[in-house]
Structure formats: C-alpha cells, structure tokens
Amino acid sequence: MTQLRTVQVLGGGSAGSSSHVRSLASGLVARGVRVTVCAPAELDRLYDYLGAGAHFVPLPRLGDPATVTALRNACIGADVVHAHGLQASVRAALALSAPCGGRASAGSVSDGTAFGGPAPGGPASGGGRTPLVTTWHSRNHLDGARGGVQRLLERRTVRAASVVLGTSSELVDRARRRGARDARLAPVTVPAARGPVCLHDGKARAELGAVDRPLLMAVGALERGRGYGTLLDAARSWRDLDPQPLLVIAGEGRERAALQRRITAEGLAVRLIGRRDDVAELLAAADVAVLPSRREARSLLAQEALRLGVPLVATAVGGVPELVGDAAELVPYGDAAALAGAVRGLLEDADRRMDLAAAGRVQAGTWPTEDETVAHVLSVYDELAGR
Structure with missing residues (x-):
C-alpha cells in the first residue's frame, strides 16, 4: 500500500487550531503518514511544524491571490486535504476547485464567488477530486453585512x-x-502541558503580584466577544473583598488599549500581561480561572483549568457545557452580577473549590487523548482515500 499523504491548511491560526495541527502532524508522521502543513510563516515559528516531522509551506497573507496558487501546488498528489477554520477552508476549497493554473482574486476569496460545489479535475493524481476535510474549531459571530x-x-x-x-x-x-x-x-483535546506543573506556584504568584491575595486568571485574545468588558464590570464589584483579588489576563488583541484605559481610569485590580508561552504554569498558580466569552467550542482555557484542577467559572455558551459537565460554575454570557457572584462564592468557599478541582480532573479523564484524536482523524482519511 502506498504511503498516505495529507495536507493540513491553517488560515489565521487560532491557538486551538494551531496546537491541534501540531499534535495531529506529529501523530500522523509517527504512523507513517506524509504530512504537509500550509500556514502563515509565523505559525511555524510558534508551533514548530517542521519539528513534528512535517513539510512546511508558508502561505502569503490573507487576501493575496498568490495564496490559492501556492496552496494548489502544495496539494498536488495529496490523498486528503484537511482545512482548519473558515479562512483555511475557503482557501482550500478554492485551490481544489480552480482549474489548473487558475488564480482567484482577493475579492473572490473574501466573498466566496470563486468557488461553488465540489468540482472534478482537482490536483489529485489520476484527475479525480482530492477529498477535502474541514474542521470547525470555534463559532465566530459577525453582525450585519459581514455576518451575511x-x-x-x-x-x-x-x-x-x-x-x-x-x-x-x-x-x-x-x-x-x-x-x-x-x-x-x-472533539479535539489540547495537548497536555509538557513536564511537571506546580499548583499555586509561589514564584509565579510573586511574579504576577499575588503573594498575599487571591489570583484570578483569564486567557484569550483581547477581541470583541471575549467578554472582557463584563469581566471588568465584575472586577469592579470585587473591590470590597479583603484582600482584594488580582485578575490577570493573558493575551493580545485590538481591544488591549481600550481595556487598559478603563483599568487605569477605574483603578481596577487587573493586569494585562500580553501573550505568554507559560500559560499552564500561570494558570496552575491561580485560585480561580475565568472564561467570560460569548462564543466557545472546546475552550483551551477550560481544558487546561480542569486538567490542572483549577476551579473554573465560565459562560454557558456553545460547547462549554458539553465540555465541562458539572465540573465548573456556569453563568450566562454578559451577566456581570452572576459572574462576580460565582467568583466571589468560590473565593469564600474552600471546600467548593476543592470539589471542583477534583471534578475537573475526573471530567478531563473523559476527553479523548491526543492518540485517540489522531486515530479518529486518520480513520476519516483512510475512509475517504479508499484504504
């Protein structure tokens, strides 16, 4: 039997999809599959797909017509193409449906006019269409014309x-x-942190400025829809607690400046620490993790928190209830009073925090392992490739 070849395609590359592709590439290569990862160049620097044994093809920036041509060339001879997220799926569908040598304009990539349904004559050997698998990792929410x-x-x-x-x-x-x-x-399980992680690490707490006060941790891009405005509303209500908890938010994004202005103006006990590569260590040092998002599927923060035994307060949206079961405190999105009350209740109830920590580890044990995730995806590839 010939060696299976797959092309993995990433667009903007969220942390969840990018780390999943790294795990998938490593597991597939270990099973004898030839893997090519097509993604923006900066993602290889962050996730080291070459180090996983994959071939890496850097893609031009979003909207560049050369992207589809580069991707089409990379897909020649592939048995299966797997796109992760909407941007990547648009690019892959265009690459597989365009006639040989064809190019799609930047406008056609953004409005979808350059491709329709499955088309024959894609880059697979023998003139047959290369099967396309697409994974939806999260649900974006856009309003108005952009939503259409x-x-x-x-x-x-x-x-x-x-x-x-x-x-x-x-x-x-x-x-x-x-x-x-x-x-x-x-279901996609985030890779577990490599090496030992120390819960309530004094060094990490000292670095963050929470030696003698409760530490709350949130992680995620500083973008609209992530619920940080509601989280700051909740932080304002914690000022009467003694000691006052410190809220630390790890992540970068377009809303950082606006959030920092509000934190400063209102004198909130909140720190924005930017993008970090030691999130697991920082999260393990926290007393409570907080996930205030409007949309989530299999949240990385929720997975890390439950696996580490860190009590979690999260919004009951999307795939979060399915992911965490009874192992977290769930509140409605946008309800600052409910969010503040849930966090306050946990800080005042050590037994409840211990119960959630234990329940979180049990719930994490029900999730598929990395190996099971790779095996499942490979079974789909084998099915489509007729192996």
Missing part, C-alpha cells in the same frame, strides 16, 4: 467538503444547517 458573508462562506465551504468535523455538537448542528453532506463530531 460569513454565512455564505460557511455554506460554500461545507458543500465543497467531503466531511465536516465539528469540535462540539453545536458546531456539527450548525454545519448541517449550512448544508453539509456529512458532518461528524470530532
């Missing part, structure tokens, strides 16, 4: 895909509503 374009692209990409994998039941249902012919649940 997003829905159009979702419909076009799921109809171009042989199989759509959703990391939560909500995403599978959404793909089916958009017209997916074959949508399946494929």
